[in-house]
Amino acid sequence: MNEWSANIENSYKINSKPLEIYFFIDPFCSDCWSLSPLLKKLQLEYGDYFTIKYVLCGQLSALNCKSKPDIPHFLQNKKCQEWKGISLQFSFTDEDAFTPHLAAISIKAAELQGKNAGIRFIQRLQELFFIENANITDINILRQCAKYVGLDLEEFTKDIYSTSAARAFQCDLKISAEMEVTEMPAMVFFNENIEDEGLKITGIYSYSIYVQILTEILEEYPKPAEIPPLEMFLKENPINETNDLALIYDKPVKHIERQMKKLQLQQKAKKIPAQSGNFWQYDPS
Template identity: 50%
Template structure:
């Protein structure tokens, strides 16, 4: 049920603060539809269990994804058994010799790393805007002008973004992500690797799109106890934080039937808080309030 009386909360401070018992590495490819399909699960985990973990995006890229961007999103799969991976202390990126390469299909991932140089929050905003352009607007994000437009709409310093996307610092950051991907033996996206706050201990790796309960199960195994959930935020706060969400995302997050979600969203539509967008992936709602 959506709690309309619950006070506003600083969601970014809640989900991105430090000093938490768990750290999650989220391996994604911006062109991977399954990564986009997993976003509702990630959002709900952050809102309900964000006080337990910090989330780090690790960018990857796969040529095969260029031919699959337009296929339907996969919403569920059979859960995969998680496996152990290396410790974080074994990963060192100091030996990487950065080489600037803006060739497709990696330009989207490199652009996200360029945005991250303006801060973690900026990087997340840019990634969400990039996904909006790919899946809602069907834009070709291998074009530099489209990436610059995403930077503008993400409230980035566009001049800095233009410099950074061609810089060795950005190239080094992306190549470091690729090294982490290799060191942790990540062979597909999306993949999430769970670590506790003891850097010398191995992490647990979970690949593919799994049910919400599976991710909580992995967290519980590492913590040694079942995590306690935090109340979900008010609906408008949820939409404002995410900027655009689908009817399906809202229904999943709040455990509501689609008809009830449509009713609530039509109220916000009349209040000119949101804009409705029809796509091949379903109905999306964009915050404009």
């Protein structure tokens, strides 16, 4: 059994969900940011059927590009390639303290405090970058981000400059290269049979496509869970674009606008104008 198969098998021993999704992203790429609401909706409705693992890609030049691309209307299915034994060398020093690599490594440092902590950190880091135009290559901004999502700040700061975080980032780059992930975002779906190849798709597609893929791999129609009421969702995801909430709740944009304006009148939410659209921040305090 090769190392890749062993990792997949160990993952299934830990959880009993029938599918695992490897989500390859550059967190600072606008395409990956655009996929966030689709992924949230998929997890809300079908999270009982899969676990998700975030894998960072190394194309961090996207830090210089914030334009929101058009969503393609076609689907490319590719079978995952076998590992080729490629070995990437990566090193990190204090001299990199104001580089894109620091932002990427900070994500791996956050993940050392747990999978969910890492996901919360990625989401907040993207908000800082895409909505607030913050300099997420600054260690002080990264520390603020860690504090915002409830991480142990002392551990986080220590881990950013640790070999553990650097090696975790190196491992992600190696997986991306050996899986031949050259476009982002990319998702690879694995089922319980570790002998089967994963199904890889790249780009952003309609929500129904992702549900169709789950159905085909499961060989049955998965039963969607009920999406929580809006305020309950906002408590866990306080910053959202109007269009994203409309997608998640299958409601017209005007309906969501009315709901958020009601919360605004109740002083539970405020509107945040941004280049990429109007966002709402939920704050009931």
